[in-house]
Amino acid sequence: MSQSVNSFGSQSQLKSGSKTYDIYRLNSLEKKGVQLSRLPFSLRILLENLLRHEDGKSVTADDIEFLAKWDPKAEPSREIAYMPARVLxxxxxxxxxxxxxxxxxxxxxxxxxxxxxxxxxxxxxxxIDHSVQVDEYGTSNSYSLNAMLEFQRNRERYAFLKWGQSAFRNFSAVPPGMGICHQVNLEYLARVVFTLDENGKTVAYPDTLVGTDSHTTMINGLGVLGWGVGGIEAEAAMLGQPVSMLVPQVVGFKLTGKLREGATATDLVLTVTEMLRKLGVVGKFVEFYGAGISELSLADRATIANMAPEYGATCGIFPVDAETLRYLRLTGRNEEQIALVEAYYKEQGLFHAANAPEAEYSQTIALDLATVEPSVAGPKRPQDRVLLKEAGASFAKQLPNLLGPNGNKNGVRQVVRWEGEGGHPAETPEASNGVHETGPTTSIKDRFHVDVDKYLDNGSIVIAAITSCTNTSNPSVMVAAGILAKKAVEKGLSVPPWVKTSLAPGSRVVTDYYEKAGLLPYLDKLRFNVVGYGCTTCIGNSGPLPSDVSKSIEDHGLVAVSVLSGNRNFEGRINSDVRANYLMSPPLVVAYALAGRIDHNFDTDPIGKGQNGEPVYLKDIWPSQQEVSDTITSAIDSSIFTKEYATVSDGDENWQHLKFPTGDVYQWETDSTYIRKAPYFEGMPATPAPVEDIAGARVLAVLGDSVTTDHISPAGSIKLNGPAGKYLTEHGVKSADFNSYGSRRGNHEVMVRGTFANVRLRNKLAPGTEGGVTRLLPEGEAMSIFDASVKYAERKTPLVILAGKEYGSGSSRDWAAKGPKLLGVRAVIAESYERIHRSNLVGMGILPLQFLDGQNVEYLGLTGEEVFDFPGLKALLDAKFANGKTLRIKATSPEGRTLEFEAKVRIDTPQEILYYENGGILQYVLRSLAGKN
Known part of the structure; x- marks a missing residue:
């Protein structure tokens, strides 16, 4: 924290309670003619960060003055060094x-x-929140069995993390089963004001962070500045390296009015996501302001902030105000900390007041909350919002594009309408410890005595999941789901047996208030039993569908549907059997589960028949805002949070009894299929070799628009006959024990084999295929992308990816860059990039290039069969882009025709040049710490 320069005399003191803190005053800049009130709150937080870290090298007085005099309309061009307070x-x-x-x-x-x-x-x-999978569901044993299976599958990973906790200073882990990281961060970890004892003094400063999950932005709802970065960048931040960033543009989003009856925070965030995607906010900060802020609870704000990656912004922040203090008190933070937050933010001019002057923004957009209507988003992207009343028609329109190669293109199957007859679950055998002796139920026929093949059709809902940090952290929508379930049960409604239902709260606090409100039994009755406390369905851990459901989908080429209260619905993410995925509020998840079909019209069609034989409509069971508010008031108080978080670090007996290795250096197990020594430093010289031009490169894949990190990075289940499945089989792992790609991210051998292996990936170099398939060139032989990469490596042939717009959109996945690096990819040429993925490519030593405006693969007539040369790369980097950032590329066709075109080099900052020259950010950091740079 120590700085050697204090050019603006900003170092000062603040008294709060009985303590005195050192702070770095923002108003010290006013003598330079800076008007702080014109700066957005988010930039004021960055400005304090620079004042506190001014050293004349990484942060100079000129950097501080540039940010203080920020030009809202200027294109980002100035790099600053940002030092977050912590990493999540x-x-x-x-x-x-x-x-x-x-x-x-x-x-x-x-x-x-x-x-x-x-x-x-x-x-x-x-x-630890991403490893629980929905194997068992809809029974009282769901949680205990899933928790047991989670520990059986992940014991080795968890032992490794416990080693890390003992070996590394400043590293702590919250055990599995406690909640989702973003909700735990919101309810417990976030300080809002950070303090550090140094040289006999206590320094106070804003709590800021970067996180290895893109939904780190959820904490922006609490006024804490933070966003997602790649794991590579986060590692560098942990090791004391600043996060290099361009001073961003800031979009002001003005909120007015109040949500009307029937609209939820989820409907609001889907509306905001659609609006901001259309506006275009990639690489920008979004800051919410206006009278409408006061109408939103902090949980509502966090819901909106959570989905910043979906609307494309770096962050979506709300200012600290009286609601922030109320939430801190509700969640059990101590009064001394709350007093410090109020004193610090008011002293620094960061506390939002209704009469405060509006800041200046790069551009503004506005929304009257009263205009928000019930909505869903799908079937493939979070920004594709559809009004609830138009969801059925929208699905019918999308259906031709959703059908796979074996899809039923001839119309609707002749199926039976489910009327709720039969379908009583068989008795479940239980062991003395309450866990199934035989494991999860695998067949609807066995469990419910129902032949699902008679009922399933295009549009049938087979997964209904209340899941994900976006909504499970928000009591208003969670309570609404519980009340709707209660009313549905009281009316005599039930969920069709083929719908895989699940409830995965973001923290144990949710279960506590459900129990206190008496709502849990009704959710259980509809088979929305608690399956675990983690990301589950939203991250792809939906678990397998019942075998007969999966077989019916496969046999008839059906477009089955999932409905979830999540933030991600990209192709292939939720479940490999499900082609259409819709995001929605938790109460709508319950409603659609009852209806059983995505094309159900809730306005005109009854959900089902009540006990008296009369039709029951959605309006009959939808809770009012007053009902939700009264329930929250009676069921939620600070004692719930205090109780749950008092023991959050303890874990259950499985965690407490878990044995782990000790020592400063990890003892790698050569036969491990979970944890393998990372290969990035093998044979690494003490000083980096000079950058050379790339020559004789072949194309590994030609990809279209909106290729996400879900398409690139391994996620979800591991296929038996794929390269990763074959590797595990060869190493003695049974298919039942494959676990997910996410759980094996510590083994590069598995992950590289799953890179570009998404079942929905379409490689134009291998037309007519779906999945990780390419053609080996020049022979033209079709094979897996991994197998082709091995042959190219034997030939010492560098590889290239060609792509369209928004390449790498999605989660901040380091493996979306690490995987291509290990496949031998040296460069990517795309029309545009998602922010985090572009940064990660540079961080792994992969060259990101961008087609010039108006140009793309089709415009240039590229097929992917060309040989690519990149002359002039070395000269560009040696000159540190002094003569521009465009690189001339030569593509030679199989017939010998040569095409030359220019592309923009997307190495965006001087610091990134150093990373690329070192072969990646980790190599740069290692050499720096070893004194070799």
Whole structure:
């Protein structure tokens, strides 16, 4: 924290309660003619960060003055060094980060340095929340069985994390079964004001962070500035490296009015997402302001902030105000901390007041909350909002594009309408400990005595999941789901047996208030039993469908549907059997589960017949805002939060009794299929070799628009006959024990084999195929992308990816960059990039190039069969882009015709040049810590 320069005399003191804190005053800049009130709140937080870290090198007085005099209309061009207060991780992204740090300790020894230097310098907090899978559902044993299976599958990973907790300073882990990292962050981890004891003084400053999950932005609802970065970038931040960023444009989003009856926070966020996607906010901050803010609870704000990745912004922040303080008190933060938050933010001019002057923004957009209507989003993207009343028609329109190669293109199947007859579940055998002796139920016929093949059709809902941090952290929509379930049960409604139902709260607090409100039994009655406390369905851990449901979908080529209260619905993400996925509020998830079909018209058609034989409509069971509000008031108070978070670090007996290795250097197990030593530092010289031009490159894949990190990075289940499945089989792993790609992110051998292996990936180089298929060139032989990469590596042939717009949109997945690197990809040429993925490509030493405006693969007539040369790359980098950032590329066709075109080099900052020259960010950091840079 110490700085050697204090050009603006900003260092001062603040008294709060009985304590005195050192702070860095923003108003010290006013003598330079800076009018702080014109700056958006988010930029004021960045400005304090620069004042506190001014050292004349990474942060200069000129940097501070430039940001203080920010021009709202200027295109981002100035780089600043941002030092977040902490790093947040979840286990899917956290395990490979700790693997990399462990491998860096080994490499540090080889370079003759001290392994103890590889140690988080900023607090690094990991919440284990991504590994629980919905195997068992709809029974009272769902949670206990899923928890048992989670530990059986992930014992090795969890032991590794416990080693990391003991070996690394400043690293802590929240055990599995406690909640989703973003909700735990919101309810417990976030400080809002951070303090650090240093040289006998206590420094106070804004709580800021970067996270290895793109939904880190959820914390923006609490006024805490933070966003998602790649695991690679987060590792560097943990090791004391600043996050290099361009001073962003800030979009002001003005909210007015109040949500009307029947509209939820989920409907609001889907509306906001659609509006901001249309506006275009990629790489920008979004800041919410206006009178409508006061009408939103903090949970509503967090719901909106959570989905910043879906609307494309770096962050979507709300200012700290009286509602922030109320929430901190509700969630059990101590009064001393709450007093410090209020005192600090008011002293720094960061506390929002209704009469405060509006800041200046790069552009503005407005929404009257009263105009928000019930909505869903799908079937493939979060920004594709559809009004609830138009969902059926929208699905029918999308159906031709959703049908797969074996789809039923001849119209609707002749099926029987479900009327609720039969369908009583068989008695479930239970062991003395309450867990199934035979494991999860695998057949609807066995469990309900129903032949599902008679009922399933295009549009049938087979997954209905109340899941994901976006909504499970919001009591208003969670309580609404519970009340709707209560009314449905009282009317005599039931869920069709083929719908795989699940409830995965974001923290144990949710279960507590459900129990206190008496709502849990009704959710259980509709088979929305608690399956775990984690991301589950939203991250792709929906678990397998019942075998007869899966077979019917496959046999008839059906477009089955999932409905979930999540934030992601990209192709192939939720379940490999499901082609259409719709995001919606938790009460709508319950309503659609009851209806059983996505094309159900809730306005005109009854959900079912009540006990008296009369039709029951959605309006008959939809809770009023007053009912929801009264329930929240009676069921939620600070004691719930205090109770649950008092023991959040303890974990259950499985965690407490878990044995783990000790020592500063990890003892790698050569036969492990979960944790393998990262290969990035093997043979790494002490100083980097000069950058060379890329020559003789072949194209591995030609991809279209909106290729997400879900298409690139391995996620979900591991297929038996794919390269990763074959690897695991060869290493003695049974298919039942494959687990998910996410759980095996600490093993690069598995992950590289799953890169570009998404079942919905369409590679134009292998037309007519779906999945990770390409053609080996020049022979033209079709094979898996991994197998082709192996042959290209034997030939020492560098590889290229050609892509369209928004390449790499989606979660901040480090493996979407690590995987291509290990496949041998040296460059990507795309029309545009998602922010985090572009950064991650540079961080792994892959060259991101962008077609010039108006140009793309089709315009240039590229087929992917060409040989690519990149002359001039070395000269560009040697000159540090002094003569521009365009690179001339030569593509030679199989017939010998040569096409030359220019592309923009998307290495965006001077710091990124250093990363690329070192072969990646980790290599740069390692050499720096070893004193070799």
């Amino acid at each position: 991780m979840q286990d899917f992204t956290g395990v490979p980060a700790i693997v990399d740090l462990a491998a860096m300790r080994d490499a540090m020894k080889v370079l003759g340095g001290d392994p103890q230097k590889i140690n988080p310098l900023q607090p690094a907090e990991l919440v």
